[in-house]
Amino acid sequence: MIQNEERKLEYYKALIEKKSDYEGVFYVGVTSTGVFCRPTCPARKPKYDNCEFYETAQQALLASFRPCQRCRPLSHPNQVSDIVRLLVEAVEQNPEKRWKGQDFKALSIDESTARRQFKKRFGMTFVEYARSRRMGLALKSIRSGGKLIDTQLASGYDSSSGFRDAFSRIMGATPTRLDDSLILRASWLDTQLGPMMAIADDNELYLLEFVDRRGLEREVERLRTRLQAAIIPGETTPIQSIENELSQFFEGTLTEFKTPLHLMGSPFQKSVWEQLMKIPPGETRSYADIALALGKPTAYRAVAQANGANQLAIVIPCHRVINVSGELGGYGGGVARKEWLLNHEKIGGQKNEKST
Secondary structure (H helix, E strand, O other), rough: OOOOHHHHHHHHHHHHHHHHHHHHOEEEEHHHHOEEEEOOOOOOOHHHHEEEOOOOOHHHHHHOOOOOOOOOOOOOOOOOOOOHHHHHHHHHOOOOOOOOOHHHHHHHOHHHHHHHHHHHOOOOOOOHHHHHHHHHHHHHHOOOOOOOHHHHOOOOOOOOOHHHHHHHHHHOOOHOOOOOEEEEEEEEEOOOOEEEEEEEOOEEEEEEEEEEOHHHHHHHHHHHHOOOOOEEEOOOOHHHHHHHHHHHHHHHHHHOOOOOOOOOOOHHHHHHHHHHOOOOOOHHHHHHHHHHOOOOOOHHHHHHHHHHOOOOOOOOOOHEOOOOOOOOOOOOHHHHHHHHHHHHHHHHHHHHHHOO
16 A cells, blocks of 8 residues: 555555546555545545545455456456447447437447547547448549449448548548558557557557547647648557567566567767667656767757657557656656556566566
């Protein structure tokens, strides 16, 4: 159980405000009910005096608390619901289908509930998800030589202008301009510290960020605009690879990522990111240290900017860079996550030293 009073007050504030960047950082046991919850639990918040804070779910269980039935602290944050799973399966069975109200009724699913749950999980409504899937098939048809009118009708659009408009909103380009466009797939990954978004092509990982990171939408849009790429839901080999490696990382069995990366940045930014990947797990460096290693000791502010421009969280370990004073400094995924990651890596390093 966490005893530090300052830390307990910090965690209680995060609990009251339902801060998602504290997911996996702590669990709260409520003495008045006997249950323990995750930070974002939707239940009515307990009084401070009735709260006990734990670093892991196991600690809360050993303290005799039972898992909350509302926030389900033993599962991943935002674990896929039965409704989302059912609808995703239904889309895969007939991906060209245009969904209507009676289709939801046939599955005994409330349309507004589906919209809300898909928005929470994927950042888009179910209708937008289904449309993206249809458009992905349309893209495949067009690039394999299919006639535009056949593709349009198969996608459920009687109007060619409506088809082009819908296609452009999702793909970022009109059907006739996609011959040479890069196609990226985006996937949602559940992790111990909260959900992450991964974007990749068939060969390399382009982006890995916590879903609740401020400005993520702008990052994705910059990526699409800069590469003139279409981004659609889906999986690729690099996404499957990073999902597997993240699982091993959080289990404490992996310290070096092998998933191929696509680094988008200036030569200076890339040189900073290369330095970040040289920092051993469990250790930290300051911005000044990185600048010195680059042979540019006065460029620590530029190093800080390059650090903040990193789009591959955890894999390029910008969380290992701290202020020269020893303070943690900022982190796009939240300072609480940064502290957790540093402690997690430090503990892993100590285990490795003992085993050798």
